[in-house]
Amino acid sequence: MPRQSCQLRATLSPSAAERQALGRLRIGGGRRLHGIVHVAGAKNAALPIMAAAILADEPIRLDRVPCLADVETLASVLRRLGIDVHRSDDGSLSVETIDRRAFHTGYAHVRRMRASFCVLGPLLARRRRAVVSLPGGCRIGPRPVDLHLRGLAALGADLRIERGNVVAHASRLRGARIDLAGPSGTTVTGTTNVMSAAVLASGVTTITSAAVEPEIVDLGRFLNRMGARIEGLGTSTLRIHGVEQLGGADYRVIPDRIEAATLLLAGAITQGRVTVAGVEPDHLASVLDQLDAAGFQLDVESDRITLASCGPARPRDIVARPYPGMPTDLQAQWTALLALAPGTSRVVDTVFPQRFQHLAELQRLGADVRLEGANAAIRGVGELAGAPVRATDLRAGAALVLAGLAAKGETVVSGLNHLDRGYEDLDGKLARLGAEIRREEVHDMIDHRACCIPLVGPVNRNSASRAGC
Ligand code: EPU
Numbered sequence: 001m002p003r004q005s006c007q008l009r010a011t012l013s014p015s016a017a018e019r020q021a022l023g024r025l026r027i028g029g030g031r032r033l034h035g036i037v038h039v040a041g042a043k044n045a046a047l048p049i050m051a052a053a054i055l056a057d058e059p060i061r062l063d064r065v066p067c068l069a070d071v072e073t074l075a076s077v078l079r080r081l082g083i084d085v086h087r088s089d090d091g092s093l094s095v096e097t098i099d100r101r102a103f104h105t106g107y108a109h110v111r112r113m114r115a116s117f118c119v120l121g122p123l124l125a126r127r128r129r130a131v132v133s134l135p136g137g138c139r140i141g142p143r144p145v146d147l148h149l150r151g152l153a154a155l156g157a158d159l160r161i162e163r164g165n166v167v168a169h170a171s172r173l174r175g176a177r178i179d180l181a182g183p184s185g186t187t188v189t190g191t192t193n194v195m196s197a198a199v200l201a202s203g204v205t206t207i208t209s210a211a212v213e214p215e216i217v218d219l220g221r222f223l224n225r226m227g228a229r230i231e232g233l234g235t236s237t238l239r240i241h242g243v244e245q246l247g248g249a250d251y252r253v254i255p256d257r258i259e260a261a262t263l264l265l266a267g268a269i270t271q272g273r274v275t276v277a278g279v280e281p282d283h284l285a286s287v288l289d290q291l292d293a294a295g296f297q298l299d300v301e302s303d304r305i306t307l308a309s310c311g312p313a314r315p316r317d318i319v320a321r322p323y324p325g326m327p328t329d330l331q332a333q334w335t336a337l338l339a340l341a342p343g344t345s346r347v348v349d350t351v352f353p354q355r356f357q358h359l360a361e362l363q364r365l366g367a368d369v370r371l372e373g374a375n376a377a378i379r380g381v382g383e384l385a386g387a388p389v390r391a392t393d394l395r396a397g398a399a400l401v402l403a404g405l406a407a408k409g410e411t412v413v414s415g416l417n418h419l420d421r422g423y424e425d426l427d428g429k430l431a432r433l434g435a436e437i438r439r440e441e442v443h444d445m446i447d448h449r450a451c452c453i454p455l456v457g458p459v460n461r462n463s464a465s466r467a468g469c
Contacts, residue, residue, distance in 0.1 A: 023414075023416040023417075023439060023440060023441050024412050024413060024414040024415075024416060024439075024440050025401060025404070025412070025413045025416065025419075025427055025437055025438070025439055025440075026410060026411075026412050026437070026438045026439075026440060027386070027401065027404035027405060027407075027410065027411045027412070027413065027435065027436065027437045027438075028386075028409075028410055028436035028437075029384070029386055029404055029405055029406055029407035029408055029409060029410070029411060029436075030270075030406070030407075030408055031270060031405070031434055031435055031436055032270045032271055032272035032273075032309075032434070033266055033267050033270045033272035033273075033274050033405070033430070033433040033434050033435060034272050034273050034274070034433060034434050035274065035275070035432060035433045035434060036274075036275040036276075036277055036304075037263055037274070037275070037276055037277065037429045037432060037433060038276075038277050038278045039255045039256055039259050039260045039263070039276050039277065039278050039279050040064070040066035040067070040255070040256050040259060040424040040425075041063075041064030041065050041066045041252075041253035041254070041255060041256060042066075042214075042215055042218070042253055042254050042255060042256040042257065042258075042259075043066055043068055043070055043071070043256060043258075043421075043422050044115075044188070044213075044215045044258075044329075045214070045215040045218040045219065045253050045254050046062070046064075046065045046066060046071060046253045047070060047071070047074055047115040047118060048115070048118045048189065048192040048196070048215070048219045049062065049218065049219055049222045049251065049253060050062070050065070050071070050074050050075070050078065050085070050093070050095060051074065051078075051115075051118040051119045051122055051192075051196070052118075052122050052192075052196045052219060052222060052223060052226075053078070053083065053095040053097075053122075054078070054081065054083065054097070054119060054122035054123055054126055054127075055122050055125060055126050055196065055199065055200060055223075055226065055246045056095075056097065056226055056246050056247065056248055056249070057097075057245050057246060057247060057248075058096075058247045058248030059094060059095070059096040059248045060094070060095040060096065060226075060248055060249055060250075060251070061092050061093070061094055061095075061248075061249075061250045061251070062092060062093040062094075062095065062251055062252075062253060063091070063092050063093075063250075063251070063252040063253065064252050064253045064254075064255070065087075065092075065093040065253055066256065066424040067424050067425075068420065068421060068422060068423075068424055069417070069420045069421045070113050070115060070421045070422060071093075073109055073112050073113045073116065074109075074113065074115065074116060076109065077105050077109045077116050077119060078095065078119075080102060080105065080106070080109075081102045081103070081105070081119065081123070082097060082098050082099030082100060082101060082102050083095060083096065083097050083098065084096045084097075084098050100126070100127055103123050103127050103129040103130050103131060104130075104131040104132075105119060105131070105132050105133060106133065107133040107164065107165075109133075110132065110133040110134075110135050111133070111135070113421070114135040114143060114189070115189065116132075116133075116135075117132060117135050117145060117148070117189065117193070118189055118192055118193060118196075119132060120132045120148065120152070120166060120168065120193050121148075121152060121192070121193035121194060121195075121196040121197035122196045122197070123168075124152060124157055124168050124169075124170055124173065124197055125173055125196065125197040125198075125199070125200040125201070126200060128169060128170055128171065128172075129168070129169045130166070130167075130168045130169075131165050131166070131167050131168075132165065132166050132168075133164055133165050133166075134161065134164055134165065134166060139357060139392050139393045140352045140354065140355040140357075140393055141352045141353065141354035141355055142354075144182075145166075145190070146182070147180050147182050147186075147187045147190040148187070148189070148190040148193045148194065149166065150178075151178045151180060151190060151193065151194035151197075151207070152168065152173075152193065152194060152197055154176040154177075154178045155170070155173040155174065155175070155176055155178070155194070155197055155198060155201050155205065156170055156171075156172075156173050156174045156176070156201075157169070157170040157173065157197075158170060172200075172201070172202055173197055173198070173200065173201035173202070173242075174201055174202045174203055175198065175201045175202060175203030175204045175205040175240070175242055176201075176205055176206075177205075177206045177208070178194060178205065178206070178207050178208070179207075179208045179209050180194065180207060180208070180209045180210055180211075181208075181209035184350070184351060185209075185322050185350075185351070186209045186210060186211045186236070186322065187211060188211045188213055188215065188216065188322075190211075191207065191210045191211040191216050191238075192216065192219055194207060195207065195210070195216070195219065195220065195223070195230065195238060195240065196219070196223065198240040198242065199223050199228035199229075199230065199240055199242065199243065199246065200242060200243065200244075200245070200246070201240075201242040202242050203242055204239065204240065204241055204242070205238075205239075205240040205242065206237065206238070206239050206240075207237070207238040207240070208236065208237050209236055210232075210235075210236050210237065210238045211236075211322065211323070212234055212235060212236055212322070212323055212324075213322070213323040214254055214257065214280070214283045214323065215254070216233070217233045217234045218253060218254045220233040220238070221233065221251075222249060222251045223246070225249040225250075225251055226246040226247055226248065226249045227243055227245070227246045227247050228240070228243060228246060229241035229242075229243060254280060254283070255278055255279050255280055255283075257279070257280065257283040257284050257287075257327070258327060258329045258330060258395075258422075259422075259423060259424070259426075260276045260279045260284060260305070261284060261287045261327075261330050261333070262330070262333050262398050262402070262423070262426075263276050263429065263430075263433075264276055264287070264291065264305065264307045265291075265330070265333045265334070265336075265337055265402055266401075266402050266405055266430060266433070266435075267307045267309065267433075268291060268294070268296050268307060268309060268313060268337055269313075269336060269337045269340065269402045269403070269405060269406045270309075270405050270406055270435075271309040271311065271312065272309060272433070272434075273306065273307065273308045273309065274306070274307050274433060275304055275305065275306040275307075276304060276305050277303065277304040278303060278304070279303060279304060279305060280303070281300045281301075281302075281303075281305055284305065285324060286324055286325055286326045286327075287326065287327075287330065288300065288305070290316060290318065290326060290334070291307060293314070293316060294313040294314050294316050294337070294341070295309075295310065295311065295313060295314045296308065296309055296310075296313070297309075297310065312340050312341055312342060312380070313337050313338060313340065313341040314341055314342075314343070315338060315341040315342070315343035315344055315345040315378075315380060316334075316338060316341070316345050317345060317346045317347075317348075318331065318334045318335075318338070318345070318346070318347045318348070319347075319348045319349075319350060320347070320348065320349040320350060320351055320352075321350050321351065322351060328349050328351035328352050328355060329395050330395070331347060331349050331355060331395070332355070332358045332395045332396050332398065332399035333395065333398050333399045333402055334347060335347050335358060335359070335362065335369060335376055335378060335399060336358075336362060336367075336399040336400070336402040336403040336406075337402065338378045338380065339362055339365075339367035339368070339369055339378055339380065339381065339384065339403065340380055340381065340382075340383070340384065340406060341378075341380040342380045342382075343379075343380055344377070344378065344379055344380075345378040345380065346375050346376065346377055346378070347375065347376040347378065348374060348375050348376075349374075353374045355393075355395075356371055356376055357392040357393065357396055358392065358395075358396035358399045358400065359371060359376055361389040361390060361391075361392070361396065361400055362399065362400070362403055364387045364388075364389050365384040365385060365386070365387050365389065365400075365403050365404070365407050365411065366381060366383070366384045366385045366387075366407070367381060367384060367403070368380075368381050383406075383407070383408050384403055384406055384407035384408065385407055385408050385409055386404065386407045386408060386409035386410040386411040386412075387407075387411060387412075388411075388412045388414070389403075389404070389411060389412070389413055389414075390413070390414050390415045391413060391414070391415035391416070391418040391419055392415065392418070393418050394418045394419065394421050394422040394423075395422075396418070397413065397415060397416070397418045397419040398419065398423065398426070400413045401413055401419070401426065401427075401430070401437075405430065405435055405437075416439070427439050
């Protein structure tokens with residue numbers, strides 16, 4: 001049973017979020033992982049799909065929505081917008097609009113999770129008005145939304161920034177030609193916002209430089225299932241014929257390629273043998289190529305992948321790029337693996353060039369990693385040594401867990417609020433693969449934070465809620 005609640009409660013209360021932020025994983029390193037694990041649904045597909053349910057005039061039923069703090073956060077945003085969201089006994093998520101009058105999302109949710117911004121396009125298209133807080137910066141670097149706004153403006157929306165909010169309204173949106181290229185390439189959630197808005201616009205919309213990530217294709221298929229007419233999914237040019245209204249749908253979210261790869265990397269870093277099941281191997285081609293080049297044996301079947309190790313990884317140069325390149329969401333985990341690869345490796349992140357906060361924490365475990373300009377330069381060491389470390393964001397947290405699994409002695413990873421945003425039961429799955437890993441909730445731990453900082457108070461509240469990448 002996943003650690004995260006699957007109840008889809010109203011939201012994480014501040015004290016629950018604070019408890020998560022103060023919880024930690026205690027890892028006894030050095031065990032080879034061995035066995036099979038099942039992968040959950042993709043967070044970054046499920047979130048925009050849930051947001052797109054705003055467009056539907058009939059009930060939606062979604063399968064394989066992962067049990068994550070981010071899903072709870074978005075469910076609570078949707079509820080405030082008059083939408084009923086609940087998890088059924090069979091694990092599916094039902095989403096149904098009850099009241100269409102609300103159009104305002106507060107800063108509290110967007111600050112906690114940037115993906116809340118994905119409601120902007122659907123609100124504008126279906127309710128013709130939206131007030132959505134600007135997400136602001138983030139620990140993985142600047143996260144502008146100029147391309148989202150440019151695309152929606154091209155569809156005829158009137159947009160202005162007022163007191164930290166995007167205030168938007170439109171009569172019916174109208175089809176347009178929109179190019180989503182920015183200085184760092186295209187935008188994933190920008191594509192979801194503009195695509196979700198264009199499906200109800202009058203006429204035809206052509207989006208060029210659209211993101212081609214599997215999560216975008218999944219959202220597009222979901223919209224088409226509701227009655228939208230989107231062509232070109234999986235290519236950088238989307239052609240969308242606007243329709244008058246969208247109906248309900250039953251839809252199964254794709255498996256999480258980032259979770260799958262993180263678990264394979266856990267097998268690799270412990271020199272074990274791990275099978276991930278329920279995956280879509282095509283979505284993992286760049287990761288499998290790199291694992292192969294790093295010396296791991298891979299057995300790829302239609303919906304499962306087995307990784308077997310014959311020693312530590314060989315050094316590699318990794319460049320994180322948009323799909324089908326190596327995902328930026330795996331850059332930190334690769335850095336952890338390469339910290340133990342004898343020789344010199346380099347890691348570059350072209351999507352979020354500043355996403356390197358994990359380096360300092362990996363150094364605490366004995367890794368020889370440093371930032372040289374925009375590259376991480378890694379000299380593989382023979383072994384890592386356990387230490388207390390802190391997750392600064394979701395994928396940095398995953399990298400520290402992987403490093404802890406391989407390190408000699410005990411590693412204590414804190415900042416679990418980040419990990420729980422995006423991994424369903426990561427510690428449970430690793431434990432089932434043979435890892436010595438134990439979660440300590442705040443109520444059974446005594447540490448300086450618990451002693452020095454009141455559980456409910458402004459200091460804690462900030463530290464717990466600045467999670468929103
Ligand atoms: N950018 C702009 N202008 C914009 C939007 C983005 O210049 O209007 C730039 C960004 O600064 C960045 C690049 O474009 O340099 C790509 O950003 P993108 O908009 O594609 O990122 P995102 O949509 O905010 C999603 C995922 C991230 C993932 C990135 C890249 C969701 C909810 N989030 O973010 O996932 O890293 O795409 O693949 O889908 C994670 O899961 O840990 C995570 C951070």
